[in-house]
Amino acid sequence: MSRRTSYATRVALAVALTVLVVYPLSALVLSGPKTPITFQLFPTVSAYMHPHFPQNWSLFAPDPISEERGALARFRCGDGAETTPWQNITRRGIDRVQDTRLFPSRESRIVSNSIITRFRKDDVVKRADERRTSDDNPVLDPLRKASATEQRQVERVLARYATARHPGICGGAPADEVQIRFVFHRFPGWSSRDDLEAIGEVDTVDTEWMTP
Numbered sequence: 001m002s003r004r005t006s007y008a009t010r011v012a013l014a015v016a017l018t019v020l021v022v023y024p025l026s027a028l029v030l031s032g033p034k035t036p037i038t039f040q041l042f043p044t045v046s047a048y049m050h051p052h053f054p055q056n057w058s059l060f061a062p063d064p065i066s067e068e069r070g071a072l073a074r075f076r077c078g079d080g081a082e083t084t085p086w087q088n089i090t091r092r093g094i095d096r097v098q099d100t101r102l103f104p105s106r107e108s109r110i111v112s113n114s115i116i117t118r119f120r121k122d123d124v125v126k127r128a129d130e131r132r133t134s135d136d137n138p139v140l141d142p143l144r145k146a147s148a149t150e151q152r153q154v155e156r157v158l159a160r161y162a163t164a165r166h167p168g169i170c171g172g173a174p175a176d177e178v179q180i181r182f183v184f185h186r187f188p189g190w191s192s193r194d195d196l197e198a199i200g201e202v203d204t205v206d207t208e209w210m211t212p
Contacts, residue, residue: 026045026048026049030042030045030046039143046150067185067200068185069182069184070111070185071090071115071158071181071182072086072087072088073089073158073178073179074178075162075170075178076175076176077170077175084169084170084175087169090111093108093109110158110161111161114154118154155180156210156212159207159210159212162212163175175212177210178209178212179207179210180207182204183202183203184202184203184205186202186203
């Protein structure tokens, strides 16, 4: 084995070892028990893991998936004079997954992971809010601030994604502003299992207009 080959092998092993160590530890920080270390490392780990590698356990009890989620986008052309109809920015990723089963595209995760991250709430903050703890809390304030910053970042990611998928939406020109609408379709409950016309409930959340 030549020196060049030996060096390349060592570099490859070092990179692989780093990934195998950093990713599991980052996942543990996000999804593991809340400790003082969690508070210190959360901003750094969150910037590395989100929005494409969030950790969640929604497939399993006690909180299995009970709704389907999607995102729409509409665009403003010119100085607020014209607004386009809502465009489905979720369907493209799903269609690409279904078209190629052997090596499916992961584009759909841009939207799905962004929605998960946008509406996820830190467990500590959630418990404090449920107990109606004072808003002015030196321990919780950094978590609330980090969460709000993350939400804005996710919204901007989706705004840029929507713009990239509709580059000529304004008469061949890019849009000046984008608004995202999150759509949540909650499935009918078990008590409605015999009602063939039950469709569940649909809720929407709109962002502010953003410059992509």
